Amino acid sequence: MPSMLDLVMETLTQHIGRDPEAVTPSTRLDQLDVDSLALLELLCTLEDEHNVRVPDEIGDIHGGLTLTEIADLLERAQPEALPGQQAPVDPVTAGGSVT
Amino acid sequence: MTTDAIAVTGIGLITPAGPDAATTWQRMLLGTSVAASDPELAGLRVTFSCRAREFDADAALGRALSWRLDRFVQMAVAAARQAITDARLDPVAWDPARVGVVVGASANSEGMGVAWNKLHSGRPQGIPPMTIPRASPNMAAGEVSLDLNIQGPGMSVSTACASGATALAVARDLLRAGTCDIVLAGGSDSATLPIAAGCFDKLRALSRRTSEPHAASRPFDADRDGFVLGEGAAMLVLERAQHARARHTPIHAYLAGAASTCDAYHPTASRPDGSGSARAIRLAVAQAGLAPEDIDHVNAHGTATRLNDLSEARALGTVFRTPPPVTAPKSVLGHAISGAGAIEAALTVLTLSHQTIPPTANLDRLDPDIDLDVVTKVPRQGRLRTAVSNSFGFGGQNTVLLFTAA
Known part of the structure; x- marks a missing residue:
């Protein structure tokens, strides 16, 4: 089963056309030139095609976050941890920001 | 207001006969139809069309741009790029406020179709956020402006099957009024969508010669029975002749x-x-x-x-x-x-x-x-x-x- 990070990276490359070589776990959204519209498309695609729950407050995601931090935020928003996956990581203590 | 002649200095073409002007022209000289069976129209009364099969939007524009554009917008942007190259124009060098864009467009949008499907299948949460900026008819002009840094008047015009020609007429007026020095004008449409085929067929406007698509479009022939849906875009660079001569660019013809x-x-x-x-x-x-x-x-x-x-x-x-x-x-x-x-x-x-x-x-x-x-x-x-x-x-x-x- 793909991890949340895998889904984020796959959607960015296959759906939103970002260069696969530039899409790494430590890449920030703004380094990929992902603007607010593309971010909305990313979240909607995750929700519609991969059944990822995207609550309204997830709008706190911004371009300064890495893909790992975004995946962690999304994992924390799921009703329960997906089988076989690590417990959610606190994005703040992990070095990210949710504001 | 000036009566100076209006020069055509650039042509960009995406058609079912080719992804550029040269290929399209050579195919036109053969005088044979490019209509063919169209699997996307399966189940409809009319199952053939003229698709621009050689136009690969991802290759022409890059996936990082093409993903958010409807097909009619992709074709308009690609044709506009061809046209300014042909006209020897450099968007970095021009005064963007003196350049305009006018594009004939309609409501044939694949993006809006996706949104309708989500809605009617009970998944409104799946409506793509980009639907409105992808599907709105004005976005052909909007995205051409964005792509080429054009900051003068930008608009789409809609006069149905005359839209692309009307766009050139509007562009002529912008040049004669002195509003712009250069106008990219043309039209774009992805009219081979199944919804368009279904609707035009119900009007009895389309040929139903499904057994021989290549023989279906026969203007002025005694046995004609309607048109064949196609798709494509053309963008032309128009400028006052004096402006074109001053920058020593070849003039293809004049819009008189x-x-x-x-x-x-x-x-x-x-x-x-x-x-x-x-x-x-x-x-x-x-x-x-x-x-x-x-x-x-x-x-x-x-x-x-x-x-x-x-x-x-x-x-x-x-x-x-x-x-x-x-x-x-x-x-x-x-x-x-x-x-x-x-x-x-x-x-x-x-x-x-x-x-x-x-x-x-x-x-x-x-x-x-x-x-x-x-x-x-x-x-x-x-x-x-x-x-x-x-x-x-x-x-x-x-x-x-x-x-x-x-």
């Missing part, structure tokens, strides 16, 4: 007349006597300071519907004592709706620059009620100084362009 009229007669049918379109032809000829006998060629609207072809033939018979040689590009390319008028304008310019009229496909037996010299089977060369391009739309909206050779 551009006239629009409305039939005010019927939602979809032209006036049977062709008087509305005849008036537009006369106005365009007069704007150019010419007389009907000065016109060497007519690029016809020529949809291959029974009503259009009769009405257009009568219009030509009214304006011209002896109508000049006619060709009908929709016989080869199908009907790209809002893109058609611009595509045919581009082909008319190429006809003048090559001094060659491309033939009409599938004209085996001229309708006995039509008295026209239609170029068929092989190209016809000759001295071509002037040419008219007709475009007529639902709503009775007619636009006629008149080009003169450079």
